[in-house]
Amino acid sequence: MSPFPSSAPSTAAWRHLRVTRDEGVATVTLARPEKLNALTFGAYADLRDLLAELSRERSVRALVLAGEGRGFCSGGDVDEIIGATLAMDTAQLLDFNRMTGQVVRALRECPFPVVAAVQGVAAGAGAVLALAADFRVADPSARFAFLFTRVGLSGGDMGAAYLLPRVVGLGHATRLLMLGDAVRAPEAERIGLISELAEEGRADERAQELARRLADGPALALAQTKALLTAELDMPLAASVELDASTQALLMHGEDYAEFHAAFTGKRPPRWRGR
Secondary structure, three states: OOOOOOOOOOOOOOOOEEEEEEOOEEEEEEOOHHHOOOEOHHHHHHHHHHHHHHHHHOOOOEEEEEEOOOOOEOOEOHHHHHHHHOOOOHHHHHHHHHHHHHHHHHHHHOOOOEEEEEOOEEEOHHHHHHHHOOEEEEOOOOEEEOOHHHHOOOOOOOOHHHHHHHHHOHHHHHHHHHHOOOEEHHHHHHOOOOOEEOOOOOHHHHHHHHHHHHHOOOHHHHHHHHHHHHHHHHOOHHHHHHHHHHHHHHHOOOHHHHHHHHHHHOOOOOOOOOO
8 A cells, every 4th residue: 555645634533443552553443342343334434444544654563453342243233234235226235345345455455464363253244354364363262154145145255255265275265155154263273264272361462462573573574475475366476486586676675684684693683673
């Protein structure tokens, strides 16, 4: 995303999200615990716009996406979204579905790592939000369910049919997207859907620790690694190695690369500047 700001000021407060910052780590919390953090139209729009703003600011070096209470996110609110979409025309439905996809693209394309802290249910759109993160740290209570076919829709919602096979393989993705069965934490770890299975009650803490480690690391190198992982998913090998070469040549002119050498020869930890 472009770092060049428009004349619009940064948003001071978000109506549908709770956002905190701590020395380069932003924590975005879905805060409707009474509804297992079910998403509304406003929540989708806030996520889309927030990720764009954070990407332009360049002050965030890692982001934690969490849910308040006993669940991560139960998906789209049945009354506020599913009920409302029944009254929409095709143009309105296309606008809504494009917006949900824009949130997933923003998670994949933002220039900082995203860590999802998952406890309890991550269902429907909630499962896809977790899937779109770079890391998923899960509590033993976590369960993922891609429920779209169970409401009569395609399992390939919000990019799920693109991302899930690349995370767990085509066989597991076919099962999860077609049947909509819940996958509990032990199986999710076995098939590679989660990055770390935390001890009970420690998913948020472990996600923050991972985000801090990432934020304290070489931000530009991590941003470029994330960009290459996404860009090269559909590239032939020749194009991938050429893009890798170009990226490395640029980073070799960076301050962090020189800082590593200075730290190594000086027998001290590197002081990463993200440049």
